[in-house]
Amino acid sequence: MFASGAWSRSCTPAAQEVHEAEGRHPEPTAGIIDAQSVKAAGSVPASSRNIDGGRKVNGRKRLIVVDCLGLLLAVMVTVVNVTDREAGGALLARLRKRYFRLMLVWADDGYTG
Template sequence: MSDAEWAAVRPLLPTPAWLERKGGRPESYCHRQMLDAIRYLVAGGISWRAMPADFPHWARVYAFFRRWRREELVTEFHDRLRGQVRTREGREAEPSAGIIDAQSVKGAATVPAASRGYDGGKAINGRKRHVITDCLGLLLVVAVTAANVGDREAATGLLARLRMLHREITLVWADGGYTGGLIEWCRDRLALTFEIVKRTDDTAGFVVLPRRWVVERTLCATRRSVCIPGSAGRKSEGGSWAG
């Protein structure tokens, strides 16, 4: 992390309990070192035990991450950063609209059979990531399921969690794959407007569609599979959820 990045991140981090005289011992490593180690692990897709010696011992880094995940500080940290980016772009910190989409990704040989499936439409054996982003393409809610789980099937849980976490959102855009009873379900159960953005019948070839391109750009940016050290949300039937 550069000094400029650390200057932006540091105020968003929780204050250690011992600094607020709430007990506990002073930590052996600063948060900057711990965050650098976690970023290195995620970017390289390595295991915890493969942490280079330049970083704190892997067990200390893992305990740090596990504690933050248990107390949902990882999600809170992410949400604070997203709010800062939105404010910098001249928007409100909390979004009022979102875009939903899904992408099937080929599973590595190490992915267990119990958590993978075959997406016949894309001819991919692996997992599927379902995301809802804001209008800047920043992540709001994420779910990872087996690739054979349909988009509409996963969308109900994803949208319900979105409504719980982001009460300001009143509108969600989606592609034609979500056509069905979701429009009425969102209106009646979540008081949410669900709008399908479709291609026109006379459109040929690749066309950038309004609103949908934002979430597609986000999925393209995360196309390369990485090893995520845990999820920051609750686990639900059919997939693991992250806020």
């Protein structure tokens, strides 16, 4: 369901309705990106997890982009040793293809460079 894009297609109309109810354009113009390292369960294959040296977490990293209302725009899950900058660049490129009006995305220092 996630890889096929069905989840995204089902959420988009609801998000557009929320934007319109708030008196906004249905498409977001700004967003916020952040990443979180999370411990992986023992059943998660070693090939899809790693150690985040800075946070001492053996698991995965999830990157999330929300709009200014806090509505989910995009999610990406990677191994934790992929930098925020690398994964964020890929996620933002994917996001740009979907949200043409998105002009500004706030991020912390993990995405600089």
